Amino acid sequence: MTQPNGVTNGEAPAEPHKLFDTILVLDFGSQYTHLITRRLRELSIYSEMLPCTQKLADLDWKPKGIILSGGPYSVYAADAPHVDPEVFNLDVPILGICYGMQEIAWHFGKNVSAGEKREYGHAALKIQRHSGKEAHVDRLFAGLQDDEEVWMSHGDKLSNLPENYTIIATSDNAPFAGIAHEQKELYGIQFHPEVTHTKSGNVLIKNFAVDICKANQNWTMGAFVDQEIARIRALVGDKAQVIGAVSGGVDSTVAARLMHEAIGDRFHAVMVDNGVLRQDEAKQVKETLTQGLGVNLTVVDASERFLGLLKGVSDPEKKRKIIGNTFIDIFQEEAKKIAAAAENTALAGKVEWFLQGTLYPDVIESISFKGPSATIKTHHNVGGLPEKMDLKLIEPLRELFKDEVRKLGESLGIPHDLVWRHPFPGPGIAIRIIGEVTAEKVRVVQQADKIFIEEIRNAGLYKDISQAFAALMEGKAVGVVGDQRLHGYIIALRAVQTTDFMTADAYEFEQKFLRRVKNRIGNEVQGVARVLYEITSKPPATIEFE
Ligand SMILES: Nc1ncnc2c1ncn2[C@@H]1O[C@H](COP(=O)(O)OP(=O)(O)OP(=O)(O)O)[C@@H](O)[C@H]1O
């Protein structure tokens, strides 16, 4: 089996699923599957998602319980996905959600057919309590009202109860809205407890994971740090060196700090100043990482190289390619230099590993089960750096969601301001200047951006906003400055609110605030004739301009 962090032998240091009680979520391709994992993590229960086709024989750990997700298919269709039947012999509690419940019913008696109508949206659930020797079936709904508001999204239905099952909930349109095995810990629900529209969804998930599966609620970042440091040490050994690209963003900083904690100066962080960073960014990152966090960081000033390559280029995709490729070239050059410099020192040892700040959403994206009918979402991942390199990947954050990375950062003593920083794209200001990038334009954007962010901070709005920045429009506009005609730059300000960066709304500033920012930019940034505020949401726009 392929394991995280490039380890393929049998002596791999234990991953979280071996160290923490784990609820396994088997994915049938629902848009909400990852939310099941998120809800469990919020309950401090470790959970991992795998495709529904996972063979149990290939799993070298045992989950405390299994959740079968929803999915866009119909279980009775010839090409429908099914779980490994061994799942039902593993003797751990199972909860089927929507398609997952239909899968249970199909497995135990082919009792699923197309419904007369699709049910989509809010539904009223009526819970049926049992007593006596069947009372164990009530455990899933313990603490819930007899009538609950839930959220449904299905077209198929159970046509009959499988043998030895009993009804635990109904709705107007779904007589089998909840089912449970009379003796075993097997449950199915037609609604989605993982979406917030299902009011008591979290209670239900907790009932299943904690009360039924007996999973420990010990997944905390404090516990993770110690385990992860031990894992990194075991993986890297006591000689090898590790390099990593660090941008000053949250993910790479947290990963770097963790790495430093684990192996000290055998970790080398490299930051590339590509000439399109924020004002004084390289200097500040150097200070924070070296002095603040004790991480060994080299800043490579390649700004002239990048700006030279970008000269005359105005196509956005070309800009991105040039920047991406040059990153790789520089990184490879640096890897060689580090190995050469260490050769005759106490640190001598091969540079064997490359650190990457991959997060769990990137992993989910690559493991989720997607059939022909499911939509594929677009996804940003600069990553890319190590592909062409002769190094093994080490990804200490690959099991974590962004909010967990932030918690981890705080528990590692990374300053609050850095942990809560807005994301900043690898191609930087180059994709915030429409058209050709020049040193002069970069200067204008950097200064305007600095003022905008300063004012946002002063107004106490920084944390309310997910991402904010200044950009430069193509062309020039006419203005008047002190009786003189000015043919100057057009700055656009952008600020958005979003939870996942897949959709976003423009932030609604007070007019007074925008005026203040406009005044400061007009007065302090030479050559700016106009300041605009961009209000397009995503979609149809994207967050960046290019
Ligand atoms: N200027 C840079 N120098 C070195 N590495 C970089 C630079 N810019 C980006 N990277 C690498 O690309 C990765 C992806 O960038 P990305 O912006 O997605 O993450 P981040 O910067 O770590 O965090 P954040 O999303 O908060 O900005 C970084 O983790 C880092 O490894």
Ligand SMILES: O=c1[nH]c(=O)c2[nH+]cn([C@@H]3O[C@H](COP(=O)(O)O)[C@@H](O)[C@H]3O)c2[nH]1
């Ligand atoms: O590291 C990065 N390299 C990139 O090439 C890149 N493009 C967009 N972004 C960031 O992704 C989020 C969504 O941006 P878009 O709506 O513009 O696609 C926003 O947070 C963007 O800043 C990038 N980050």
Ligand SMILES: NC(=O)CC[C@H](N)C(=O)O
């Ligand atoms: N959301 C789901 O899991 C839907 C399951 C199945 N495709 C149905 O329509 O009933």
Ligand SMILES: [Mg+2]
């Ligand atoms: Mg970044």
